[in-house]
Amino acid sequence: MFLNMTPSIINRIAILTSGSDAPGMNACIRAVVRGALYHGIEVMGIRRGYGGLIRGDIFSMTSHSVSNIIQRGGTILKSAHCPEFMTVEGRQKAYEQLMNHGIDALIVIGGNGTFEGALHFYEEFGVPIMGIPGTIDNDLFGTDYTIGYDTAVNTALKAIDRIRDTADSHERIFLIEVMGRDSGYIAVQSGIAGGAEMVVISEDPLSTQELVDTLKQGFNRSKSSSIIIVAEGETKGTAATLADQIRKQVDDKFDMRVTALGHVQRGGTPSAYDRILASRLGLGALEGLLDGTINVMVGIINNQLVYTPLREAIDRSKPIKNELLRMVNILSV
Ligand SMILES: Nc1ncnc2c1ncn2[C@@H]1O[C@H](COP(=O)(O)OP(=O)(O)O)[C@@H](O)[C@H]1O
Numbered sequence: 394m395f396l397n398m399t400p401s402i403i404n405r406i407a408i409l410t411s412g413s414d415a416p417g418m419n420a421c422i423r424a425v426v427r428g429a430l431y432h433g434i435e436v437m438g439i440r441r442g443y444g445g446l447i448r449g450d451i452f453s454m455t456s457h458s459v460s461n462i463i464q465r466g467g468t469i470l471k472s473a474h475c476p477e478f479m480t481v482e483g484r485q486k487a488y489e490q491l492m493n494h495g496i497d498a499l500i501v502i503g504g505n506g507t508f509e510g511a512l513h514f515y516e517e518f519g520v521p522i523m524g525i526p527g528t529i530d531n532d533l534f535g536t537d538y539t540i541g542y543d544t545a546v547n548t549a550l551k552a553i554d555r556i557r558d559t560a561d562s563h564e565r566i567f568l569i570e571v572m573g574r575d576s577g578y579i580a581v582q583s584g585i586a587g588g589a590e591m592v593v594i595s596e597d598p599l600s601t602q603e604l605v606d607t608l609k610q611g612f613n614r615s616k617s618s619s620i621i622i623v624a625e626g627e628t629k630g631t632a633a634t635l636a637d638q639i640r641k642q643v644d645d646k647f648d649m650r651v652t653a654l655g656h657v658q659r660g661g662t663p664s665a666y667d668r669i670l671a672s673r674l675g676l677g678a679l680e681g682l683l684d685g686t687i688n689v690m691v692g693i694i695n696n697q698l699v700y701t702p703l704r705e706a707i708d709r710s711k712p713i714k715n716e717l718l719r720m721v722n723i724l725s726v
């Protein structure tokens with residue numbers, strides 16, 4: 394539900410990070426806190442996501458609370474999964490904590506699950522909610538980019554560049570698995586920037602036969618090394634499984650290795666882009682809330698701040714453009 398109300402009285406807000414710890418979240422927390430203080434609003438920080446809310450792990454934040462964090466990865470508020478919040482009883486406890494602390498509205502930074510929980514919370518208890526997209530996977534409708542995605546792509550890219558050195562020197566094929574449980578965004582973007590021969594994503598899967606054929610064609614054109622980027626998909630180890638399938642079809646023709654980049658992609662210093670995005674979204678979230686815009690996710694589309702109803706942000710998908718995958722094929726020949 395999207396409500397654009399006459400501004401209600403908001404004197405004290407609370408903020409939490411949940412699900413993810415995508416790089417840039419700290420810059421976002423800083424923007425919310427400093428923005429609130431600018432507007433004369435009190436801010437409470439909630440530690441460890443919804444679990445912290447249920448337990449009352451809530452503290453008052455000052456300008457000093459967010460000093461020296463803009464450059465830090467992770468989240469100073471900590472992030473956690475909380476099965477209890479998925480029950481009405483858990484959310485009832487959370488509501489009581491909000492009331493006990495005199496909190497008028499809640500800002501949540503996270504992904505789909507975080508927003509789903511927040512929406513239930515609003516529907517059951519009427520707590521005004523503002524969502525901010527924080528996930529390295531970039532798979533949220535209602536924003537061109539999510540907080541952490543740019544940093545993750547750049548981290549993956551640095552690793553790909555290094556692996557390419559070995560691929561080239563030893564004339565090997567590398568399958569590099571990048572993160573993206575349900576989403577191939579990191580794979581496609583890092584694949585294009587890293588000059589990969591192929592990108593395998595679950596949204597547009599390539600058959601083993603297609604992979605083998607492309608590798609053989611490259612080999613016949615005297616290509617001595619190849620990089621294949623694989624989005625991890627539902628199950629980690631996708632690249633290893635794929636490598637086994639390829640090996641069965643090519644015997645010992647190719648010297649092949651697999652590297653799964655894993656959680657290095659979710660940590661580290663946020664890029665300039667992520668810090669700026671996070672700052673804009675944080676201030677935009679706060680000011681939207683003060684204007685009475687609730688139950689929405691703040692995003693940036695075509696460089697404009699926009700607010701998308703949470704239901705829509707959760708339910709709608711943001712497909713990867715076919716032209717990007719086509720480009721991988723054309724440019725790697
Ligand atoms: N359907 C739901 N109902 C209530 N709370 C939910 C629901 N789905 C997720 N949540 C809450 O949001 C938290 C984060 O969700 P999760 O899916 O783990 O991460 P993300 O926000 O990154 O998608 C969960 O641990 C849970 O507390």
Ligand SMILES: O=P(O)(O)OC[C@H]1O[C@](O)(COP(=O)(O)O)[C@@H](O)[C@@H]1O
Pocket residue numbers: 412413414415504527528529530541572573574575625659
């Ligand atoms: O093993 P964990 O820590 O739950 O995280 C793995 C998952 O996190 C993700 O990177 C999602 O990242 P976010 O937490 O930033 O949404 C997925 O791509 C991956 O499957």
